[in-house]
Amino acid sequence: MAANGELYSPLVSDALVILGAAGAVIPIFARFRITPVIGFILVGLLVGPTGLGRLVPSHPWLYHFTISDPEGLDLFAEFGIILLLFSIGLELSFGRLWQMRRQVFGLGSLELLGIGAAITAVLALVGHSLGGALALGLALTLSSTALVLKITSTATPVGRAALAMLLFEDIALVPIIFLLGAIGPNAESGFGAIAGTIALGIAVVAALLIGGRFMLPPLFAQAARTKSPELFLAASLLVVILASLATAAAGLSPIVGALIAGLLIAETEYHVEVEHITEPFKGLALGVFLITVGMSIDFAVVAQNLVAILVATVGVIALKALVTGLLLRVMGARRGTAMETGILMSSPSETTLIVLTAATAAQLITPATEQFWQIVTALGLTITPLLALFGRSMGRQLDGALPATSLPDEQEPRAIIVGFGRVGRLVADMLKAHDKPYVAVDSDTDLVTEGKHQGYVVTFGDAARGSALDRLGANNATAVILTMDEPVSTQRLVRKLRGEYPDLPIIVRARDTTHAAELYRAGASQAVPETLESSLQLSEAVLVDLGVPMGPVIASIHEKRDELRIKLMEEGGLTEKPSLRSSSLRERPA
Incomplete structure (x- = not known):
């Protein structure tokens, strides 16, 4: 036993806390038909270093109910996002993605540029430097892939519009990070580095697409012949991990590789089984990510800047909802669909935290500014399910009795x-x-x-x-x-x-x-x-x-x-x- 009454290693103790949280949160919130997203974030608030973790020195027994190493969970949280993007790829297929190209590169680019410009302008007017305002504008423009696609269905008009914008945001994440590094006051790499990384990334993606088409069908056929669910799961995770490592090695985000892996498997006859067998791992890993979001909220900082945090959160949500809704209306969406999608996409994202870290490293914003907007992001993520319910209600009122999210699937009944x-x-x-x-x-x-x-x-x-x-x-x-x-x-x-x-x-x-x-x-x-x-x-x-x-x-x-x-x-x-x-x-x- 350690000095603080630790019966287990920190890793084992943290794992037990997470599994216990999942065992309590999922059934309790399911009983009241509430998304467990809020529950996981609240658990992170409670068991994190600024929650009960503060009391461990004076009450050592709390060690067994708190997370002792928040940074150690980052890898599992990232794996949850990777599996989420993989499942999105399984639902898409290349045919459907090609059909969505106008929305992805049209609506997606307009949404990113429009909201980014609007937030940048507002922050510059309130005193931020132009570089800092641009960094914050690009960071806050991003919306949560992990939560939005967990809440809505990609078979509905709202889900398809959200998916198109989220896909473009995920594609744009790497260029955004490189841009911030290039415009930082002590930038060592210029736009040549960006072009080189993009060229290498395109080559790696092309290799994955070509190799995957020839290698995946026999791989899964062999796994299926064994009638072993464990082997089938191992093959699925192997494909996801290798594709993610390949894109990460090329300087792209690992979620790009996960998405490509899903798209490739979606073209085979095994996609239904793969999606089913990886679902539990995706849910648990996503829960770990949400716990880390809750742990990033410091109660002391929130208490000191409560009014400013609330004003910033409401301002970001309102501005994003307004710009997204107007863009969708201009592109022909129904009023209810535009309203619901705008509100659903209005909160910041888990990738916002990544861009904030990159902006701080580039010295475009200070650590104190980063912490402030991290709290705003965590608060926005926490209320995303509530925003979804509010948006659905508003969309129903605008479009009449039939809510936009309950429209039948495009797929013909069969x-x-x-x-x-x-x-x-x-x-x-x-x-x-x-x-x-x-x-x-x-x-x-x-x-x-x-x-x-x-x-x-x-x-x-x-x-x-x-x-x-x-x-x-x-x-x-x-x-x-x-x-x-x-x-x-x-x-x-x-x-x-x-x-x-x-x-x-x-x-x-x-x-x-x-x-x-x-x-x-x-x-x-x-x-x-x-x-x-x-x-x-x-x-x-x-x-x-x-x-x-x-x-x-x-x-x-x-x-x-x-x-x-x-x-x-x-x-x-x-x-x-x-x-x-x-x-x-x-x-x-x-």
Whole structure:
């Protein structure tokens, strides 16, 4: 035991505090349907060196409930942001990014330049030097990728606009840092260094894009064949880390490499499974980042400059919201979308802290000025979820009853086929023959690869684990068809889907009549026993060969099928007719 009553090393003690915070914050805030973002920042305030950490010398037992090495968490916090950008890349794909090029380089550049110029002008008028005002203007212009994309969905107009601006800001981060170094009073590197770094960065990015297209599919195919989630996770993290290290070595931000890694994997059939399997790590690492944000707030400095901090925070938020909203209106966005996006993007960013550090190193601002704006940034990050709720409410009032963030996904509602073996492929053929959109998912990489080569819409994923079906759009699906020959996992998946989506039509392949009754009991809309269908097909063939006309044969087969199905439902404890439980593959209302 150490002198201060330390039972564990600082690293172990800090890890226990973080895990305990995650175990308490996430369920408590989820219970009240509040984003855990605020909870993690408040935990950072409480357990940081300016919170309970101040009392450790006089109360050594508090050591076990505080963070003893805030700087040691920086690496984990950065890893959380890297995984967040990686997940953004998984959602995008190169096709979608190309479609967004006008928004990224048009809206994104206008937003950065417009807000940066406005904040720079205001700060210069209140007494800052031109170089200091420019540094602060560029820093405060940046918005939080980590929080904004956690709050909104990139499938909505608000999310797409925010994503475009955030992507440009992330791309511009490195040139901004180099610019501050070049204009500093003791600058050693000029614009030649910037051009050299950009050229090297372009070469590294091109190498990643070319190499990734050839190397990633066989890598993930091999990992998928092992049926080992651990190996699949290791391959995913390896790709992210190597891409991030490559761009960092070239002088770019590691988040650029993470984004590229996500984009490359998004082009493969494994992106759904990769996104699912890395989700827990992203959430925990992002929580660590938010804790470090809370720890950066010094209560003593806040108390001494409370009025100035509040005025600065409100001023930055109001100015950013106004400029962003006006730009979106000029580019044709609806009033509600412009209002909500402007407010959502109005708080400073985690990257603001990076630019502030670079500005201080370049001697453009003093350490005291840096600390003041760090507190403003931390306060802005803390209230970002509240700003999002306020913006959503304002957008709803401007656009009427339908909030901008609840608009349906652009993706057309489609059927989801789980399992792409013999049965799943036949179902896909019939849906395609009748022009019904679908997507199939299977955990067998060979089936997926073969299906894609033959023109089927199929992706890799393990539907039995996690939220793979959610990511494929189960909330908007016309139906989910389960074709796997695994009775136990099928029944478990039916129960899970029925609990999450009460109105979703679920059509299931059953092994026999007993299994079908169990599936109805679990919540299936239709359960089709293979033994029953083979008996009916055999009866149909016999009747036709005996000379019975095809019309009456088909009618009697359908009648017998409905009769047996109702009997199976009754055995499963259900009384309503199948036609009332399932909308089959009819289009669901938007």
